[in-house]
Amino acid sequence: MxxxxxxxxxxxxxxxxxxxxxxxxxxxxxxxxxxxxxxxxxxxxxxxxxxxxxxxxxxxxxxxxxxxxxxxxxxxxxxxxxLPFDFDQFEELYDLRMVLETTAAHRLCEDALKVNPAVLDELVAIWLVSPEQRSNDTVQVAQWDEAFHCALVTAAGNAEMARVHRDVTERIRVIRRLDFTKQPRIDATYEEHAKILKAIQRKRGDQAALLLRSHIQTSQAEVRKITLHQVHLARQTGGGTG
Structure with missing residues (x-):
């Protein structure tokens, strides 16, 4: 801190x-x-x-x-x-994020020659682990979660897509930290990221894109539940992510 x-x-x-x-x-x-x-x-x-x-x-x-x-x-x-949070704008940014990440998932599966295997190996080392090896540190998981999504888009090889995605990521970071702070959300993130990675490893673009869409929509739904009271509580307790 x-x-x-x-x-x-x-x-x-x-x-x-x-x-x-x-x-x-x-x-x-x-x-x-x-x-x-x-x-x-x-x-x-x-x-x-x-x-x-x-x-x-x-x-x-x-x-x-x-x-x-x-x-x-x-x-x-x-x-x-x-200023108060503009939740309509966050909705639009999550929609844009979904387009960018699902497009990246298809590219990763369709053009393997352009993918740096080291990037996927690093993600596998973090997310494809046994439940006992998972981190319970919400701050650490939050950083890894953000890095996971950015890495997928970067690995797809389109520099402009990656730049726009980084901008979206930065703009939603403040609200994303409130996405989850409890163990069930951390567990779900590990499980969902693992499924996404396995689909990409097997070159199943449609499946990877569907899994990513569902994963982001769940996060988006959690953001809709955020209240100003939770924001003020976060000042004392810190936030999570999704």
């Missing part, structure tokens, strides 16, 4: 080719995704500047960027506010 001190240190250690505004932007986006800032929270540029140990100029630049992406809004004479 990051701390305010480690975040500030990270800003100070930023590579020279990255602007301070970029670092502030990424930090604030992490704060939203990790529920250090939740929908409805209000803050000022000065508060952010002091917390991160930077001037107000990069903070303002980062906030305008986040405003453009729909994460925050500026309040007249009273700072900034984290």
């Amino acid at each position: 990051h701390t305010a001190a480690s975040h500030t240190a990270a800003l100070g250690d930023a590579p020279v080719h990255r602007s301070r505004a970029d670092e502030v932007y990424e930090q604030l986006k992490r704060d939203v995704s990790e529920f250090k800032l939740v929908p409805g929270d209000r803050f000022t540029e000065t508060e952010i500047s002091e917390r991160l140990g930077v001037s107000r100029t990069p903070v303002r630049q980062a906030l305008f960027r986040l405003q453009h992406e729909g994460f925050v809004e500026v309040l007249f004479r009273s700072g900034w506010r984290v």
Whole structure:
């Protein structure tokens, strides 16, 4: 878990080719995704500047960027506010994710020569394991889950598809962390990922695509159940993913 001190240190250690505004932007986006800032929270540029140990100029630049992406809004004479989740937009992003991932599944099965076997081997090593070997760490499983879906699209060999998918992944990360926090959801993720991988190994594109569609739809249904109360609870408990 990051701390305010480690975040500030990270800003100070930023590579020279990255602007301070970029670092502030990424930090604030992490704060939203990790529920250090939740929908409805209000803050000022000065508060952010002091917390991160930077001037107000990069903070303002980062906030305008986040405003453009729909994460925050500026309040007249009273700072900034984290916007409520736009669930209609999340629905659209999940639909786009489904198109990209099912297309990738077909490509992985139809054009084996373009697939890097090492990518699939790494996924198999994580997901095709016995129940006793499964991780119960929700944060770890969340990271692995996101990496699983990104790896499938990347492995399909279309750089533009992978770029769009990464963008979608980043935009749904904040809500995806609330997808599941309980053991049954972790178990289901292991089982569903294993079935998807086995279908791809057997070059069964239609089956792999159907399994992916069902898997994503289940996650999408869980997102629909999320309430603001759960978001506030996540500030104390941390989130999961799907």
